[in-house]
Amino acid sequence: MSGALWALTEREIKKWYRRRIAIVFTFITPLMWLALFGKSFNLLSLFRAPDDLPPEIVRTVQEVIDSIITRAFGTTDYFTYVATGMFTVFILFTSMFSGMSLIFDRRLGFLNRLLVSPVKRETIYLSRVLATVIRSILQFTGLFIIAIALGINLGPGVGPLHIFLTYLNLALVAYIFSSIFISMMLRVTEHDTAISMANLLNLPLMFASNSIFPEEQMPSWLKTVALLNPISHSNEVVRTLLIRGSLEIPVTSLAYLLGLALVSTVMGLYLSRRYLR
Amino acid sequence: MEKAIVVKNLRKVYEGEVVAVDDVSFEVERGEIFGFLGPNGAGKTTTINILTTLVPPTSGEAYVGDHKVGEEDEEIRRIIGLVPQELTADDELTGWENIYLQGSLYGMSRSEIRSEARELLQMVGLEEAADRLVRTYSGGMRRRLELVMGLIHKPEILFLDEPTLGLDVQTRAHLWDHIRRVRSEYDMTIFMTTHYMDEADKLCDRIAIIDHGRIKAIGTPDELKRMVEGDLVIVRTVDGPPIDVRLDGVPGLKDYTIDGTEIRIRVEEGERATPAIIESLVSRGYQIRSVELVRPSLEQVFLTLTGRSIREEEALDTISYRVMMRRRRG
Known part of the structure; x- marks a missing residue:
């Protein structure tokens, strides 16, 4: 039945790329964060050593400031910090609405067409997850190009392998988020439920992570949330690869993400068998 | 293997109060066109939903192609086809893309689907429109596409739920021809529902008249007409x-x-x-x-059996009725 899985995935992808205007709109929110927040809130220009001191002292003070900023953000360029954080947030935004097509299929009767066929209920579910992963990765490519155009500072030694691993990591994150959100939509029949849920969760999930600010500076309760937030762990991986230019991916973050992927798979398969009817 | 469908004392109660199907029993022979005739809300679609494994019955038994509903659903799904009352082809895809998707649900290869679809599209006169988005189709074209999609995997038993709902007289007559042709060419059993008297009369070998979830009479159109x-x-x-x-x-x-x-x-x-x-x-x-x-007409038979006539206005009511049904199910 892999033919059915691919055919159903293909349908989702086709419907997506035919809605060109909607695709343009999906870039607006992350672009705002990148261009407006990431660029205007540039800490490096905020913290400049005063000019009226002797040049030697200016240089020393500037070095101290730089090292403080680097210790907190891993880079002196705040834009790069936000951009690498927004990649995963963008995946979240995309995945949050991945359950919508299921709700519409239920309402329009298309789902019944699938349910009277011998296709496995898990296949219906997995096709949506797979489509979201593909969609997220293609959209991320767009965002990555925009970030480069806006002047993201990739670390020294970032090569094709680093970028490939970034893609793999983001695909994993898309898989986790979409399988969770699609599972939540298996029984929902009203699309406004999905919209309000997404609106309720998106910004808190973003702020309670190290996407725009490192968790070390957070109050302890928020820090706990941030440490449990998969966005933070994905950001760790992305920043290791793209800012530090290192291949030494933090093992705990990777293990955490893989564990979540496993749990969400088991949950999604169980729920789809039970509630897709 | 004698009967295509056997239904015994079938009952469906929604949310403990609405009795949609009430103690219904009937048998459908292989190769016949069997029709459920009744007004909207009579329990026709609910019966189809039970027989096509979409909705479990509250009580009673149903067998489709010798497989028991509720126990051998996967076997049933493999041998049936459904043309639902709603137009459910994806209108953001082309006709061909819809057909391809439908065929692959039944494990057909792309080339199998292509050769099968060509014949069916030709029969219903949709070959030229097959590459267009379904959004651009007329109501009649969409109905014909639904028929092709229901037939692509050559089901043994085809379910047609109000196949000509909302179509003009000429288009309906064409669709009847297609349905008759399908039955003779593919040697298929067809279970259909309708609230059009003429449709039941001209198309069905046998008819069950259903009202308020109960079967009032079963017989050939002539047998029924002889009742009055x-x-x-x-x-x-x-x-x-x-x-x-x-x-x-x-x-x-x-x-x-x-x-x-x-x-x-x-x-x-x-x-x-x-x-x-x-x-x-x-x-x-x-x-x-x-x-x-x-x-003597089925209209009269219906009047005699139920004390009221199936009114055409009810057809206009279908949309709000459908919304109601879906809320009830959801």
Whole structure:
């Protein structure tokens, strides 16, 4: 039945790329964060050593400031910090609405067409997850190009392998988020439920992570949330690869993400068998 | 392997109160076109939903192609096809893309689907539109596409839920031809529902008349029509209820009923009886407004069995009804 899985995935992808205007709109929110927040809130220009001191002292003070900023953000360029954080947030935004097509299929009767066929209920579910992963990765490519155009500072030694691993990591994150959100939509029949849920969760999930600010500076309760937030762990991986230019991916973050992927798979398969009817 | 569908004492109650199907039993022979005739809300779609494994029955048993509903659903799904009442092809895809998707749900390869679809598309006259987005199709074209999608995997048993709902007379007649052709060419059993009398009459080998979730009668169209013997002459007078009507001299008179200013007279032969009826009423001083001669028809059978007629207006009501049904299910 892999033919059915691919055919159903293909349908989702086709419907997506035919809605060109909607695709343009999906870039607006992350672009705002990148261009407006990431660029205007540039800490490096905020913290400049005063000019009226002797040049030697200016240089020393500037070095101290730089090292403080680097210790907190891993880079002196705040834009790069936000951009690498927004990649995963963008995946979240995309995945949050991945359950919508299921709700519409239920309402329009298309789902019944699938349910009277011998296709496995898990296949219906997995096709949506797979489509979201593909969609997220293609959209991320767009965002990555925009970030480069806006002047993201990739670390020294970032090569094709680093970028490939970034893609793999983001695909994993898309898989986790979409399988969770699609599972939540298996029984929902009203699309406004999905919209309000997404609106309720998106910004808190973003702020309670190290996407725009490192968790070390957070109050302890928020820090706990941030440490449990998969966005933070994905950001760790992305920043290791793209800012530090290192291949030494933090093992705990990777293990955490893989564990979540496993749990969400088991949950999604169980729920789809039970509630897709 | 003798019967295509066997249903015994089937019952479906939604949310503990709405009885959609009430103690329904019937059998469908292999190769026949069996029709459920009844108004909206009679329980036709619910029966289809149970037989196609979409909705579990509250009680009773149903077998589709010897497989028991609720226990061997996967086996049933492999041998059935459904053309639902709603137009459910994806309108953001082309006709061909919809057909390809549908075929792959049944494990067909792309080339199998292509060769199968070409024949079907040609039969219903959709080859040229197949590469267009379904959004651009007319209602009749969409119905035909739904039919092709329901047939792509050559099901043993095809379910048609109100196959010509909302179509004009000419398009409906064409669709009937397609359905007849499908049955003879593919040797298929067809279970269909309709609230159009003429559709049931012209298309079905056997009909079950269903109302308020109960089957009122089952038989061939001719058998059912024989239930109401003779013609019906309906006379409407201008004033006053004609209480002391005397129709003794009317040839072939069977019986008559009076309802307000309307007299319904059942006779053997309408043409011969009508002049005598008019004469008898006029001689008693009644002024006649209109005279109507009704031949034995399923409409009449339905009227006799249920005490009301299936009205065309109900078709317009279908949309709000559907919304209601879905809320109930959701």
